[in-house]
Amino acid sequence: MKPHQLIFTALPNIPLVQTGDDLAAIILQGMNDILLEVLPGDVFVIAQKVVSKAEGRMVDLRTVRPSPQALELAQVTGKAPELVQVILNESSSILRQREALLIVEHRLGFICANAGVDRSNVQGDREQYGTWVLMLPEDPDGSAERVRAALQEATGANIGVLIIDSHGRAWRLGTEGVCIGAAGFPTLLDLRGQPDLFGEPLKITQVGLADEIAAGASALMGQAGESRPIIHVRGLPYPLRPGHAAELIRPHEEDLFR
Amino acid sequence: MKPHQLIFTALPNIPLVQTGDDLAAIILQGMNDILLEVLPGDVFVIAQKVVSKAEGRMVDLRTVRPSPQALELAQVTGKAPELVQVILNESSSILRQREALLIVEHRLGFICANAGVDRSNVQGDREQYGTWVLMLPEDPDGSAERVRAALQEATGANIGVLIIDSHGRAWRLGTEGVCIGAAGFPTLLDLRGQPDLFGEPLKITQVGLADEIAAGASALMGQAGESRPIIHVRGLPYPLRPGHAAELIRPHEEDLFR
Numbered sequence: 014m015k016p017h018q019l020i021f022t023a024l025p026n027i028p029l030v031q032t033g034d035d036l037a038a039i040i041l042q043g044m045n046d047i048l049l050e051v052l053p054g055d056v057f058v059i060a061q062k063v064v065s066k067a068e069g070r071m072v073d074l075r076t077v078r079p080s081p082q083a084l085e086l087a088q089v090t091g092k093a094p095e096l097v098q099v100i101l102n103e104s105s106s107i108l109r110q111r112e113a114l115l116i117v118e119h120r121l122g123f124i125c126a127n128a129g130v131d132r133s134n135v136q137g138d139r140e141q142y143g144t145w146v147l148m149l150p151e152d153p154d155g156s157a158e159r160v161r162a163a164l165q166e167a168t169g170a171n172i173g174v175l176i177i178d179s180h181g182r183a184w185r186l187g188t189e190g191v192c193i194g195a196a197g198f199p200t201l202l203d204l205r206g207q208p209d210l211f212g213e214p215l216k217i218t219q220v221g222l223a224d225e226i227a228a229g230a231s232a233l234m235g236q237a238g239e240s241r242p243i244i245h246v247r248g249l250p251y252p253l254r255p256g257h258a259a260e261l262i263r264p265h266e267e268d269l270f271r
Numbered sequence: 272m273k274p275h276q277l278i279f280t281a282l283p284n285i286p287l288v289q290t291g292d293d294l295a296a297i298i299l300q301g302m303n304d305i306l307l308e309v310l311p312g313d314v315f316v317i318a319q320k321v322v323s324k325a326e327g328r329m330v331d332l333r334t335v336r337p338s339p340q341a342l343e344l345a346q347v348t349g350k351a352p353e354l355v356q357v358i359l360n361e362s363s364s365i366l367r368q369r370e371a372l373l374i375v376e377h378r379l380g381f382i383c384a385n386a387g388v389d390r391s392n393v394q395g396d397r398e399q400y401g402t403w404v405l406m407l408p409e410d411p412d413g414s415a416e417r418v419r420a421a422l423q424e425a426t427g428a429n430i431g432v433l434i435i436d437s438h439g440r441a442w443r444l445g446t447e448g449v450c451i452g453a454a455g456f457p458t459l460l461d462l463r464g465q466p467d468l469f470g471e472p473l474k475i476t477q478v479g480l481a482d483e484i485a486a487g488a489s490a491l492m493g494q495a496g497e498s499r500p501i502i503h504v505r506g507l508p509y510p511l512r513p514g515h516a517a518e519l520i521r522p523h524e525e526d527l528f529r
Contacts, residue, residue, distance in 0.1 A: 016280050016283055017280070017281040017283075018279065018280045018281070019278075019487065019491040020278050020279070021276060021277040021279075021506075022274050022275070023274055023275040023276070024274070025274055025275075047274045109527045109528075123442075124442040182440065183440075183441040183442070183526070183527075184381075184441070184520075185479060185519050185521055186479065186518070186519055186521050187459050187460065187477045187480070187482065188478055189478075189479045189483055189486070190483060201445050202445065204494055207494075219444055219445045219446065220445050220447075220489075221440070221443060221444065221445025221446060222445070224443065224445065224447050224486065225448060225487060225489050225490040226486075226487070226490055227486075228482065228483040228484075228485075228486035228487060229277065229484070229486060229488075229490065230487075231483050232277060232480060232483040232507070233275060233277040233508060235508055236462055236465075236478060241275060248491070250490070250491060250493055260444070261443050261444055261445060262442075262444070263441075263442055263443055268442060269367045269441075270367075270441035270442065270529075271442075
């Protein structure tokens with residue numbers, strides 16, 4: 014008997030991604046390098062950082078002019094005012110502000126630290142390292158959709174694409190991989206009405222499946238650099254369907270922990 | 272070149288677990304059934320429900336006498352007073368109470384709905400289905416440690432064990448697999464001081480690795496029953512070490528979202 018398996022495979026030889034790079038082509042090359050054929054139902058999980066770089070979502074802090082609000086928040090948090098300004102530009106509201114901490118609602122709806130704006134692993138002027146920062150993709154669901162369309166065009170297989178970042182959580186220590194963009198994937202799985210083992214209704218009705226896959230992929234990606242930023246996933250025990258990351262955002266009025 | 276892979280394999284033929292069952296023996300039988308040898312570095316992820324059942328953590332609601340506080344919370348939430356009493360017995364504090372919702376701090380420190388007390392998939396008297404409920408293991412880290420010790424004794428391999436449940440999250444819809452018990456596993460990965468690609472300090476310093484593996488395993492387990500409650504994991508890209516689920520609990524004084 015063949016057991017049920019969920020297999021995460023890191024694509025090898027991923028180059029340092031530059032603005033304008035074709036992620037679908039990089040994925041196809043990676044699959045080719047490990048002699049793996051793209052099959053229907055496969056999922057590709059891509060680190061946000063390489064998507065943002067391919068899309069040129071960098072900004073040079075030396076070109077940023079901080080507003081009075083940014084100057085004030087810089088005081089509170091100890092962050093550079095220019096960095097705070099970029100974070101504010103990417104945010105729709107601020108949830109918590111403290112020394113070394115700025116938790117916001119990103120304009121896309123995610124609650125996260127620093128609106129996902131990141132200084133590490135951004136190659137600017139080597140003499141002035143740290144002046145360039147990376148923002149999340151403009152529209153991660155759209156980015157995922159474009160990669161998916163290109164891969165389906167090239168292979169003919171119905172596949173899913175997730176773009177992931179690492180977020181801190183309320184109540185628990187440590188970051189965890191989380192889905193910020195998706196295409197062709199059942200991000201939120203609805204099990205309402207399904208029976209349990211004894212025919213009674215299930216307790217759990219909605220599963221954050223895209224976040225579960227993001228987390229598993231993140232464990233394989235690691236954090237120390239970008240050597241494994243693209244993960245192939247095979248064996249998802251649910252059918253693919255159209256689905257985007259926005260489904261995972263809890264509506265304000267239902268959120269008891271802001 | 273052999274690619275980096277993280278492989279989740281569901282152990283087949285897991286019986287309906289009863290009080291007193293030997294989970295280590297069930298795991299070894301499952302591995303044997305798929306001709307997989309236990310190797311050093313392997314991790315076994317076990318659904319909380321089968322651990323609780325093996326440990327007899329069931330209670331018959333007909334034997335529970337609700338306190339005045341339980342009666343009051345039953346009014347607010349619409350839950351049975353006896354069920355609320357069991358939840359209170361398992362909790363150290365209540366965070367949110369509403370129609371159909373009771374979010375507590377479990378006595379073990381997790382923030383979750385209903386203190387993990389569950390009615391579904393508990394086989395009581397078929398005529399009075401729903402009168403029996405299942406609680407979390409008394410000491411999930413200890414449960415994990417016992418399974419780990421037995422497996423290491425039997426195989427000689429240094430392995431890790433995680434016990435997982437599914438929790439809702441602040442801000443995001445859908446439940447996600449989460450580590451509630453661990454042994455021999457780097458639950459919280461500390462990357463402080465590690466360099467990024469360009470030799471600068473990493474942004475992310477602590478990773479909730481046990482939750483990432485819990486989430487990946489949960490995606491394979493599914494929710495509709497207990498057909499895949501035990502998952503074997505191979506390929507963790509970090510060394511095992513002693514480590515328990517308690518490491519993942521954010522201390523009260525650092526928690527901004529209660």
